[in-house]
Amino acid sequence: MPLTPSGTREVLKKLGHEPKRFLGQNFLVDGNIVRKSLELGDVKAGDVVVEVGPGLGTLTSALLEAGAEVWAVEKDRQLHAHLTETLVPTHPEKFHLLEGDAMEHPIADLPTDKAASFKIVANLPYAIATPWLDEVLSGPLPARMVLMLQQEAAQRYVAQPDSKSFGAISIALQAAYDVAPGHKVGSGCFYPPPDIESYLLHLARKPAPYVFDAKTKAVIRACFQQRRKQIGGLLRGKVSAENAAAWCAELTAAGLGPSARPEQIPVSLWQKLAV
Missing domain, CATH: 3.40.50.150 (Vaccinia Virus protein VP39)
Structure with a gap:
């Protein structure tokens, strides 16, 4: 060739x-x-x-x-x-x-x-x-x-x-x-x-790779389309109030919280998002 x-x-x-x-x-x-x-x-x-x-x-x-x-x-x-x-x-x-x-x-x-x-x-x-x-x-x-x-x-x-x-x-x-x-x-x-x-x-x-399901990937993409907005507001209407509250608690425990922007959230925390 x-x-x-x-x-x-x-x-x-x-x-x-x-x-x-x-x-x-x-x-x-x-x-x-x-x-x-x-x-x-x-x-x-x-x-x-x-x-x-x-x-x-x-x-x-x-x-x-x-x-x-x-x-x-x-x-x-x-x-x-x-x-x-x-x-x-x-x-x-x-x-x-x-x-x-x-x-x-x-x-x-x-x-x-x-x-x-x-x-x-x-x-x-x-x-x-x-x-x-x-x-x-x-x-x-x-x-x-x-x-x-x-x-x-x-x-x-x-x-x-x-x-x-x-x-x-x-x-x-x-x-x-x-x-x-x-x-x-x-x-x-x-x-x-x-x-x-x-x-x-x-x-x-990775030895234990994580694969996001289609719904979660869609939510993540939607959040990054407004990447300068706070994650707490971005989740409204995209996931249930219960799941949003639970995930925001995870973010707070990691020193971030619902005021974080999507680009501030590490991969490991995105993996804990339940849609």
């Missing part, structure tokens, strides 16, 4: 394919970053790995060469056809390729019996990163994730309380995952180069 801008341009020219900005088609052209992705993911022979948006198959090829079984979802029909012609025939038992939208198939229709222990290694389309991650955090949870993201998004996901970046997605992610050292990625590592800086986010599932 191509690992240079010129090689990537040549393949795209043969396919008659113009990178689609709305699909976030910035193709990885740096072998060091591909190797770093596999290293952070601790990808070994026999691992089950989900990939989102395999594109020309650069990262996919490396995963397959490492002995992983890859389940991938690609929305672009032309690129799906290219992968079907090039990689599927050479790895018929190891490469499972689905044509579809990652928002509808966040883990590429991975079978239930494979979902007990899998990893995600992906160069994500940046436009869908947050809603896609929110879907993944509903479970089943991968043991490890290595995600190529817009650096700003990565900072938001790992933001701590009392910061402007801390929000609903930070809470959902940090309740289930520990953030391990990642890697900054310059725009020159892609073709065409994006206008923003990127980051390889490295996440390891």
Whole structure:
């Protein structure tokens, strides 16, 4: 698979394919970053790995060469056809390729019996990163994730309380995952180069991960839409008076109380919210 801008341009020219900005088609052209992705993911022979948006198959090829079984979802029909012609025939038992939208198939229709222990290694389309991650955090949870993201998004996901970046997605992610050292990625590592800086986010599932249910996540998102208001007032109409009082007592015991703003409340206390 191509690992240079010129090689990537040549393949795209043969396919008659113009990178689609709305699909976030910035193709990885740096072998060091591909190797770093596999290293952070601790990808070994026999691992089950989900990939989102395999594109020309650069990262996919490396995963397959490492002995992983890859389940991938690609929305672009032309690129799906290219992968079907090039990689599927050479790895018929190891490469499972689905044509579809990652928002509808966040883990590429991975079978239930494979979902007990899998990893995600992906160069994500940046436009869908947050809603896609929110879907993944509903479970089943991968043991490890290595995600190529817009650096700003990565900072938001790992933001701590009392910061402007801390929000609903930070809470959902940090309740289930520990953030391990990642890697900054310059725009020159892609073709065409994006206008923003990127980051390889490295996440390891906690020994006892916490998964918020859909109702609780909806309440948390609603609270952060008015993040400068006091939590006591924000809870009215969203949870029962009894549950609100009980949770505010928890906040008070932790030195916060009903006058706290959503961004001041740590993940551990959000986990105690009953909806």
